[in-house]
Amino acid sequence: MTGTEPHAVPQHAAAGTGIDIDVIARAVDHALAKRPTRPRRDVIDTGTKELIGHLRTLMAVEDYGYDQEGRGGVRALFRVAYRNLDVAVRPDGATSDAVAFTYWRMIASLTAAFRDLYAALPEEPAP
Template structure:
């Protein structure tokens, strides 16, 4: 979220504040799917990262975003403002820190390379999405092996993030907007790191999580088919 003027507090986002870019840091804003893919590619080189429902922000050294265009992204330096979540906000709803603010800033060149690599991903494959949803939700006599659950969860996480990045229209108008906002909030909570299964997670709990992601992915897949958005973009 960016704005042309600052305010000390954000209604509904406890501890969040609007801060001017271009002083202690610049920010690179990109759509959520592309940004999360770039984070995966950056690995240990990732600096502080903020996630919103439709966007991801990378914090980089001040002045760094003036050097040139960034792939499918916007540099936010002097004259721009960014919403910083509370330091302990690490999950939705609202803006949160995917990677904490006390990390060293990422370099613009590293972010640029990661975004370029992420942008080279293949287009949405609806047949594969359907197959992975059906595989998770099919009736079973017994639980599948944990390796199957984990692989299916990884695939659906990728699909869900991709589908969430599309522009399905305003979320603040009428009952449809409310339902869309609720669906996004539920998906955000289930994709948050503290919720995702780990190798120590109970087998059945991991299976239920896999099914939950399949249900959410199916809901966003149906939205995609109904609206046919042309490309990912920030929702309003």
């Protein structure tokens, strides 16, 4: 990994995990794109479901070292992600389109943070 690739992924991390960093990047970019009007609700809901899946997949990687000293930022990121994935805060049919749109973008931001954390993993897994 040279760092010049648009979405470089550690080889050990990508092998067999089914994590496609480019697919995740496209979903994040779609949610965070600037647009003149808010997308239709079905686009928001579909994008949110896709990003929740990507976020959960990235959170399941165990190489982030969140239990190590000096990794408080990683632990805080997990706390925020778990709080936002809680069913009680997720938009439903009664939620306004504006709130659903904001939630979609929040999940995209969290997914981007975990994607970047994942991409920064060392080439070789820790012993």
